[in-house]
Amino acid sequence: MNAKTITIANLTALVDDLVASGTCVTAPARAAGGKVDYRPITSFPEAAFNTELPRRSLKEFFLPPTEPLFSWRLGGPGIRISEVTTSFAPHVILGARPCDAAAVEILDRVMGWDYRDELWFGRREATTILSVACPGVDGSCFCTATGRGPESSRGSDVMLTPLGDVFLADVVTPKGETFVGENAKRFDDARGAAVTDGASRTSNAAAVGQPKLPLPEVQRWLAHGFDHELWSTIALACHGCGACASVCPTCHCFDIVDEPEGVLSGTRRRNWDTCQAARFTVHASGHNPRADQAARLRQRVMHKFWIYPSRFGEVLCTGCGRCARACSAGVDLPEVLRTITALAAPGGPEEAAV
Amino acid sequence: MTQLQELARTLLSEAAVGVVIGWEEGPRGARPAFVTDPARADRLIFDRRCTANLATYLSPRRTHLAPLGKAAVVVKGCDARAVAGLIRETQIRREDVVLIGVRCGGVLADPASTAPLTADTVADRCPGCQAREPGLADHVVGDLPPAPPGEATRDALIARLDASSPSERWAFWMREFSRCVRCNACREVCPMCFCERCVADKTQPQWLESSPHPRGNLAWHLTRALHQAGRCADCGECARACPAGIPLGLLNRKIAQIVAERFDYRTGDDPSVPAPIGTYSLSDRQEFIL
Amino acid sequence: MPTPAERTLAFEPRMSAFVCNWCTYTGADLAGTSRLQMAPNVRIIRLPCTGRIDPLFVIKAFERGADGVIVSGCHPADCHYTSGNYHARRRFAVFKELVEFVGVAPERLTFSWVSASEGQKWRDVVNDATARVRRLGPFDAYRALAGRRG
Numbered sequence: 001m002n003a004k005t006i007t008i009a010n011l012t013a014l015v016d017d018l019v020a021s022g023t024c025v026t027a028p029a030r031a032a033g034g035k036v037d038y039r040p041i042t043s044f045p046e047a048a049f050n051t052e053l054p055r056r057s058l059k060e061f062f063l064p065p066t067e068p069l070f071s072w073r074l075g076g077p078g079i080r081i082s083e084v085t086t087s088f089a090p091h092v093i094l095g096a097r098p099c100d101a102a103a104v105e106i107l108d109r110v111m112g113w114d115y116r117d118e119l120w121f122g123r124r125e126a127t128t129i130l131s132v133a134c135p136g137v138d139g140s141c142f143c144t145a146t147g148r149g150p151e152s153s154r155g156s157d158v159m160l161t162p163l164g165d166v167f168l169a170d171v172v173t174p175k176g177e178t179f180v181g182e183n184a185k186r187f188d189d190a191r192g193a194a195v196t197d198g199a200s201r202t203s204n205a206a207a208v209g210q211p212k213l214p215l216p217e218v219q220r221w222l223a224h225g226f227d228h229e230l231w232s233t234i235a236l237a238c239h240g241c242g243a244c245a246s247v248c249p250t251c252h253c254f255d256i257v258d259e260p261e262g263v264l265s266g267t268r269r270r271n272w273d274t275c276q277a278a279r280f281t282v283h284a285s286g287h288n289p290r291a292d293q294a295a296r297l298r299q300r301v302m303h304k305f306w307i308y309p310s311r312f313g314e315v316l317c318t319g320c321g322r323c324a325r326a327c328s329a330g331v332d333l334p335e336v337l338r339t340i341t342a343l344a345a346p347g348g349p350e351e352a353a354v
Numbered sequence: 355m356t357q358l359q360e361l362a363r364t365l366l367s368e369a370a371v372g373v374v375i376g377w378e379e380g381p382r383g384a385r386p387a388f389v390t391d392p393a394r395a396d397r398l399i400f401d402r403r404c405t406a407n408l409a410t411y412l413s414p415r416r417t418h419l420a421p422l423g424k425a426a427v428v429v430k431g432c433d434a435r436a437v438a439g440l441i442r443e444t445q446i447r448r449e450d451v452v453l454i455g456v457r458c459g460g461v462l463a464d465p466a467s468t469a470p471l472t473a474d475t476v477a478d479r480c481p482g483c484q485a486r487e488p489g490l491a492d493h494v495v496g497d498l499p500p501a502p503p504g505e506a507t508r509d510a511l512i513a514r515l516d517a518s519s520p521s522e523r524w525a526f527w528m529r530e531f532s533r534c535v536r537c538n539a540c541r542e543v544c545p546m547c548f549c550e551r552c553v554a555d556k557t558q559p560q561w562l563e564s565s566p567h568p569r570g571n572l573a574w575h576l577t578r579a580l581h582q583a584g585r586c587a588d589c590g591e592c593a594r595a596c597p598a599g600i601p602l603g604l605l606n607r608k609i610a611q612i613v614a615e616r617f618d619y620r621t622g623d624d625p626s627v628p629a630p631i632g633t634y635s636l637s638d639r640q641e642f643i644l
Numbered sequence: 645m646p647t648p649a650e651r652t653l654a655f656e657p658r659m660s661a662f663v664c665n666w667c668t669y670t671g672a673d674l675a676g677t678s679r680l681q682m683a684p685n686v687r688i689i690r691l692p693c694t695g696r697i698d699p700l701f702v703i704k705a706f707e708r709g710a711d712g713v714i715v716s717g718c719h720p721a722d723c724h725y726t727s728g729n730y731h732a733r734r735r736f737a738v739f740k741e742l743v744e745f746v747g748v749a750p751e752r753l754t755f756s757w758v759s760a761s762e763g764q765k766w767r768d769v770v771n772d773a774t775a776r777v778r779r780l781g782p783f784d785a786y787r788a789l790a791g792r793r794g
Contacts, residue, residue, distance in 0.1 A: 032529070035599055055597065065535040066565040140382065235418060237386040239410065241539035243597040257564055262708060271565050272535050278415075279555055292418040325466070328406065328543055328595040330385020515745065524747025524785060553700070561700045563707075569789035573703050576742060580699055583738045605745075612741045617734070631738070634730035636720070642740055643733070644756035644769055 372423020460502025695728025
């Protein structure tokens, strides 16, 4: 990691440079109605760094809510298939929250697991991620418990830390190195220990209030907790609405549909889906192995904190807390994890104290 | 113990019900609670943060709630309209549920907030509420608070949209629907969306495209709004649940205005009043028909 | 009505009509057997009754390229199934106002009661609806919708 700094004036100029060269720049910014989303910006003043957490995560820039896979047209001698491109225009994400950047890297594991997802990695290759160290959001954050943190550079190419009117810019990856090199006139070399000390003081404060959740113990409990009564209790309020999965940085399940557009042509697409929907596991026979919300909520927790880590060595969660904030029925994942932690503790209570 | 907690304790200890569905303190403010133990009736609260409509939990689709037994549900006036809808459409029988009405002075738009109830923080359905004392209830508890603060802002927004051109309206709704990812939260939290198989999930044939592109989203939102015509209880849960912040309340409120104006019908908490769609009058206006 | 020369060059709307079998379809048939001249833009879809017409049919027509849609059935009190058209009347009153609220130009959607003996009325409904949509232009806004996200 070699440290640079960038002044706000230079950051503004950098965004102008990128936009002028045709690069799409995405940053947290206020939408109509005042809420913050990750959106395209054309100038730095539009960005809203470190205010509310953007409503959605970064996953839609790599796995869009709907994405064509190919299209077909009948006619002439047969069927003509039109492929979609797997190379994408340059894209810079500026001001990503560390929890969101880390999630993208976690998803690389499953996207490159048994087959390399060309669309996902095509977008990954075209995108440079500059994160900003986070002051924390509210009591639903638990990024430190997932092995990340408000100053974590996992998943980022360049990590920015705000220090008054200057950002400390740590280069994290070779792609980040290339980016800084190509825009070298906007960056200065970092000077002095005071700069790096100030950075860690600012961001460590955000980590202090977060819950301590021993996820390895949670994982061990989950391996044997399939039939526990906990699931039917915590799922009582759950509507199966899927809001949690849509805002989650790491949920990535999708449905594939063939969409005719008239008689002769159509498009095969993949669309976001959620294991919380009742029909997610409905068989053609009508049988549903996850027939009620308790089974579906159990699946979500198990996938994130036992199944994915068993296969890929990482929990499928970065502790951003969006699921707890989005849930209109008060189902609270940090609370569920705390409950499991208590159940997993030696001599812990037999029943969930819900 | 409050009146509500006392009543819950009595109902549970006398086994009149197997569960009392109300609100409790959660990590992020007030949230739905399912109390089965009379000793834990003290979990139940009612204050301005009790925004959630609990009537959805009575829907027969909630198979995992059935083992808890007969339910008592705490309802505000708006929630009672949803219960009436479920009874009216024979999804539940009146005698199968105990209704505990609470007198209400309005709720916060955000149950996670601790702000006082003001014109800016109140849920947009509350100002002008005519149902502060639920009519459909077996018991009614609590003192009647002052009327909710604020003006009916939704109607003003609808009037502004009505006054703009079709292309301005189209641009507004396309922008709003562009954020929709078809998570279906609006459908799942709605007490009146109880169909075992929603038309949006049918594939042979498929009438509604499931893809979250603007064409599919428009079809979905138009269809859901139409299927709610004369049935929507205006509980606001759809808009509150939407993770993309789409103003679904505007669509449903507009339909409610159409239904009120044309058929002189307002969704109420009397299950014996038939819904307007599914019935007709010989004198319905037909000025739009050549 | 446009001349043949005008028709080859100018925009011609694609119109879908959802009509009931007993009244409007028969009325349209009468228009045909009476050799009434009318705009050829309308494709008729026959249903047993206007009460069968789900608003989704209209939405689907717009999705699949219709520039305008006509819905037509029996006059009140004449429905072959007694009350289907009364249900349709209520349903479409709400539907029409809803789609206008969402920004669809009202001239694209036409509702009519046309009886089995009203061949000339059918001709007038078809010609007027087609002319209105011709003036508005193609419903590109709807067709462009799918292309906007991926």
